[in-house]
Structures are given as C-alpha cells and as structure tokens.
Amino acid sequence: MENLSIRSLIEGFRKKQLSPVEITRLYLDRIHHLQDLNAYITVTENVALQQAEIAEKKYLANEALGVLEGIPLSYKDNLDTKGIRTTSGSKIDENYIPNKDAGVVYTLQREGAINLGKVNMHEFAFGITSNNPFYGSVKNPWNNDYTPGGSSGGSGVAVAASLSVASIGTDTAGSIRIPAASCGVVGLKPTHGLVDASGVKHISWTLDHIGPLTRNMDDLAIMMDAMTGKNYTKYLKEDIRGLRIGVPKNYFNEGIDQNTALLYKKALEDLESLGAILIEIDIPYTIEDLALSFAIGLSEAGYVHEESILSALDSFGLDVKMSLENSHSIPAIDYIKALKRKTQLTVEFEQIFEKVDVIATPTTPITPQKIGEEMVTINDIQDSVFNTMIRLPAVFNLTGHPALSIPCGLAENGLPVGLQFAAAKHKEKVLIHVGYAYEQAFLRSFYEKRNRLADLAIESK
Template sequence: MSDLLFSTIDSTSLLIKNKELSPVELTKLSLAQIRKINSTLHAFITVSAEEAIEQAMNLEEEAQHNKHRGPLHGIPIVVKDILQTDGIRTTGGSKVFQDWVPSKDATTVKKLKKAGAIIIGKANLHEFAMGATTENPHYGSTKNPWDLTRIPGGSSGGAAVATATGMAFGAVGTDTAGSIRLPAAMCGTVGFKPTYGLVSRQGCLPFSWSLDHVGPMTRTVKDAAIMLETMRGVDPEDRTTVNRNDSVLYQGLQNLEGKKLGFYEPYMFSGIEENVKSVVQKAFQQLIDLGAEIVPINLPGIEKALDALKTIAQSEVASFHEPLLKKYGDSYGDDLKYRFQFGRKISANDYINAHRTRRQFIKETLKQMEKLDVLIGPTNVQSPFAIGTMLPEQAISNMFTLGKTPLANILGFPSLSVTCGFTTDMLPVGLQLIGKPFADKLVLQIGDYYEKSENWVQELKKNERYLHAIK
C-alpha cells in the first residue's frame, strides 16, 4: 500500500504544484485502492472511475502549463451519495432514487470541482441519511475498518471509511444530528460541522432543513480547513447561507494559554463507557498540559432542547418524504418506515413549540459561553456496536445514545471531532469541540493544536485490520 494514499491534502497538493506528482497518477492510485478494498468495506455506492480520470487528465494538463487552482488541484475527493453530482447517479442510499442521474452539481460539489478536486465517487450512507449506523439494506452495510464486524457510525459512514483507508483524501458529508462527526470519531478521522449557514445545502436531499449541515471529512484538521475554505460562502439558491468574507484558513496557535474550554459533565459523560471515558479524560489532561483551562458550566434546558431537535427533525423529514412514500413506500428500509410513523404524529403546535424551545436554548447557551472559547466533550460515548444487532424501532435513538453530537445541531454552532485516542480494543474515540457562531476558525485552530500534540493520525496508516479480510 502506498504511503502516499495516507498523506495529507496539504502535502500532496505541494507535490502536484511542484510537478513531482501528476493528478492522473494519484487518481489511479486511489482507484486501485478502491478496487482492492471496497468490496470488503462497502464505502462506495458508485465509483466514477472514467469521470475521475478525465478530470485528472484535464487538471494534469493545466499543471503542465503552470496553472494551479489551489490546494485541492488534483486531489481525489468522495461525495456522500445524498448530494447531486452532474452525470453521476445520486441514490440517497435508497432504492427510490437508484436510477437518478442529476444534470447539475450541488453547490458544494461545483465549488470543489472548480477548485480542482477530483470527484472519485459517491459514498455509501444510512438510507436518506436517517441513521447513525450506515447499515444499508440496498447497497450493503459499510464496515468499520478497525473491526469489520462493527458499524462505522453514520450517516456519513462510507465517507469516513473511504477517508480512513486511503480510498480518498477527503470527503463531503452531511450532519443533521452528528452524521459527519460520529462516523469520523468511530473511524479515527476528522469531521467538521460548520456554523449553520456557512456552507450551502443546495443540491442535497434534505433530512431537516432547519438542522442539516454540509461539511468536510478529512484525516487532519488542516485538511478540513482547506476543504471548508472552498465549500463556504453565500449561495443565492440557499437562502439560509450568509455572506461572510472571513477566511477559515488559519495560522497555527503558538499555545493554548488563556483558552477556556467549557465542560458540562452531566450531559457529556452521561451514558459513557468507562473504556471511552478514560481516553477522553487523558485528552482533557493533555489540553490542560498545553495551557488550556477547563471550566465547569451549566447548560440549562438541554434535555428539552434535544427533545425539540427530535421533534423538528422527524416532522420535517416526514413532510419531505410524504409524497414519495405514497408512491414508493415499499422501497424504504424498515427503520425509516418506523421513523415516519413517529414524524406523522407530530402536531403543528408541537413543531412550533420545538422551535421556540430551540431559540431559548441558543440564547441561554450563548450566555454560558460568553467567557469561553469552546465547549468540549467526547464525540462518541460508546464504542461502535456489532452490525445487525439493532432493531428498527431502536434505531431512532442511536445518535443520542452513541454520542454527544446532537447538541451542536440544535445550536447550529460549529463543531469539530478529532481523534483523541483508542480504547483497549483499539477502537478510535473522538474529542468534540463546539464553538460560538461563525467562530469556525478558532475551533479548527484549537483542534489543530491538540492534534499536533498527539500522533493519533499516524494510526490510520498502520491499521491493517481490514486488509486481513481481503482475499
């Protein structure tokens, strides 16, 4: 296996810019890795090999003429198969759209291609992004590269696995209650959910328009910043986007002196496995050793706010799928059918009150964060469980029991998951940082400084567990 497949976007881009590596050569390496291991891991629904090579050839010609579009020029990226891709089918992980080939790209995909990223394929996901496991009854269940019997997290499980195993250098994921950050944590990679409104959702099949986010999934925090810089920006086709000119690219922090990290233990450590807790506590101590101060705080109304998230999400997703269900109801997976029953029972009064609860909770949380830089806690509080062990009626609560990611979605605040260690079973654990609105750069800076103080990212290259299963 080529070490190049596990290098960073940042360093690989420099090789391409200096003409030491061609986009075609790099793309062929990624495609070879996909051919070698994807049949075992089920990270992709569609591999766009011909399109990727064509893109790579055009970008190589540009490079030969000293035209370099930026740090994503010639870099293979995978897109979660819920975002539209021009000329490449977009299934949403469902049989309902199994033959749909869009005629235009989602805004984020368009921006990445313009920046020189090569779209190497479409990543597997939990059907319509409505679950935390990426157990897909239609396209195969994605497997965790650290233990093939276990889930990789979801719903962006395929994107996380592709990034963790060298099939792609980064990915575009979506996050409604943790669907970028949970699989990133469980696969040992980086996942970033930006501030609501920073990145367009145009061209993304919706789960919940009030809670959905599109964001990058990479192997390092700096690579996430590189992708986010291209992805962000106002979009006339998505009225929730905001016009902000401040870049998310950053200079590395010199230290964490003076940084105050808020920690609400009753929520962040509820339901946590001791094996996971010990890893997170070591990460907390590392942050303190680096100069940060961890400050106990309160988050009044958090339980009501999380209940409001469930009400908003399930109501909005039921509304979107209602016309499809009338025509394709039998084509949906069993866990989704159960979810829709819940969503249909929500009244307009309950939905409106949920939004009121949300607004009040955001207001109260901002008060708690006035003198803080970020909130911290674990991303996942449980290790990934075995594939095939979850009943459909239990699946609706997985995101809330497996991790602490939904908090950042009800807030709409930026949130990063970065690997902070491994359990005794050698399963990754994620550290979560949640910032104030549009403090995305600061969240990335703190995460970057912590990441560089450890060496967890190197474990991805060393992991050979999934290779043993390949015939």
C-alpha cells in the same frame, strides 16, 4: 499513503514530482482492492480520470489556480452530482441522475477537486449505523465486524482507509461527527448555513449541515478554505495558552461508557498541559430536549418525503419506513414548541460562549457497535444505539453551533474514541486552532496506527 495530505499533494503537483492522473489511479486502485469495506455506491472512474487529466495539464502549463486542483474527493450519495446517479442510499432514488451539482460539489469542483465517486450511507441519512439494506452495510476499517457510524459512514471509511483524500458528508444529529469518531478521522459540522446546502436530499432543513471529513486538521482547514472562500489555514497554530475550555458539569458527562470517560478525562488533562484553562460550566440542555430534534427532524422529513410516503412507503428500508410512518402524526404545536425551544437554547449557548472559547465533550457516549446490534447497555441502563450515539452531538445541530470531532485515542476493544469541540457561531477558526494544537501534541502515534491499518489492509489483498 500517510504522506498524501492535501498540502503535500499540491506541492508535489506544482513541482512536477507527482502526477494528478497517477495519484487518482492510486486511489481508484485502493477503492477496487478494498471493496469489501463497502464504502462506495458508485465509483466514477472515467469522470475522475478525465478531471485528473485536466488538472495535470494545468500544472504542466503552470495554470493550476484551484485550492484543490487535482485532489481526489468523495461525496456522500445524498449530494447531487450532475450526470452521476445520486441514490441517497435508497431504492426509491436508485436511478436518480441530477442535472446539476449540489452547491458544495460545484464549489469544490470549481476549485479543481476530482470526484472519485459517491459513498455509501444510511438510507436517506436516517440513521447512525450505515447498515444499508440496498447497498450493503458499510464496514469499519478498524474492525470489519463493527459499524463505521453514520449516516455519513461511507465518508468516514473512505477517509480512514485512504479511499479518498477527504469526503463531504451531511449532519442532522451527528452524522459527520459520529463516523469521524467511529473511524478515527476528523469531522467538522460548520455553523448552520455557512456551507451551501442546495442540491442536498435533506432530512431537515432546520437541522442539516454540510461539512468535511479529513485525515488531519491541516486537510480540514484547506477543505474549509475551498468550501467557503475564507482563510482558515492561518489558524493552524499550536499555542493555546489561555484558551478557555468549558467542561460540562452535566449532560455531556452522563451515561458515558468507562473507556470513553477515561479517554475524555485524559484529553482534558492534555489540553490543560498545553496551557488551556479548564472552566466548569452548567449546560442548559436536558435529555427531554433531545426529543426536540425528533419533533423537528421527523416533521420536516415528512414534508421532504411526502410524495414517497404516500406512493412508495414499502420501498423504504424497515427502519426508515417506521420513522416516516410516524412523521405525519406529530402535532403542529409540538413542532412549533420545538422551534421556540431551539431559539431559546441557541441564545443560552451563545451566552456560555461569552465565558468560554470552546466546549469540550466526548463526541459519542460509546464506541461503534457490531453490525446488526440495535440496543446497548451503559451503567445498567439500556437504550437504542441510535438514541445513545446522537445524544451528545445532536445538541449542536439544534443550536446551529459549529462542532468538531477529532480522535482522542483507542478504547480497549481497539476502536477509536472521539473528542468533540464546539464554539460560538462562525468561530470555526477557534475549533481549527484548538484541534490542530491538540493533534500536533498528542495524535502522532494514533495517526501512525491508523495509517498502518490502512496500508496493511491493502497488503493483505
């Protein structure tokens, strides 16, 4: 499966060496054999095969024009799909069937993408474990006893275990990057508003982003080409000599477990060995600012879910119910103050990006925890898994800057660790450039381990 990149599949289709129908069946078979990972809520086998047949006819007639013609994808289940149930991982929406596609789904299907199905997630995207009380816990393919992160956990697992070529997730406080880091794949939260957010069951329209999870940077660039109509693949370059990388002196290097800290330090040394210039920077963000994400996110979630809170509160899972119960008690003045501080932080980070091209941080302070674990202790300080995991990625939801998570190795427990890059708004090209250079120089053996893991899982069935 490691050879089934988007580029190699498209080339194989064009040369008539590969069949979109056969490739789609291959992925459907893998989904069937690895059901125990619980990556999917709904598998759209008939839809996928019909779309594959259309793609195959286009290739045979030399009429395939879409950027993703014949490429099997999966979609997080809070993205509307016309005629296909969209549960948002909830009991409340278990029978909801949209009458039109979400904007990003429409765009990708117009580019020829095949819909393998809707992937599992934390209920209404309200958490980072993907422990779903209604559709079952999503399991990390590196170790099934552990979570894959969330809320786009099904997307992370689908990509890591080759249950789809790529997947589309959403990110309110790290929900693309956390599963990307936890599952050893690549995940991008683009600049806020860059990708069409229509037809998405939001937590927060202010903080929510839509973006891709892929197995490598080449696939990520092609997905971004398809999602935006721009050309990102031209930034897949290995030379980063002179690139200015900001290394935070505070916040992002605090409260990190030892394994993550060591791999982060090694990644910085590796980047410097490629010719990047490391520049220490002060971060204008404190732990108190993390509360702003809660004030904004919960206030807007209370509005989004107002009807269900009033009429069906007991139909939410316990953790989501507890959060939404408090949403209407947040004073309006706190919401307004949070929005004002958000504007200030955005300006201050833009000023940092005048001095550096990217900021490099760990994606999360810890590796994923065992399924069911709710608390974690780092350096004798205990906190919830939720607060800990969002602490680093949530910064760039508040500011709206694009942020990328890419693997940077395995911890002693055998689970992946992620490296996060952030850049100025609409500078996704810089993230693709630095991510690709780092990947090409240092991630080949990591990818080989991940690919063997996915194939061994099938062989054991």
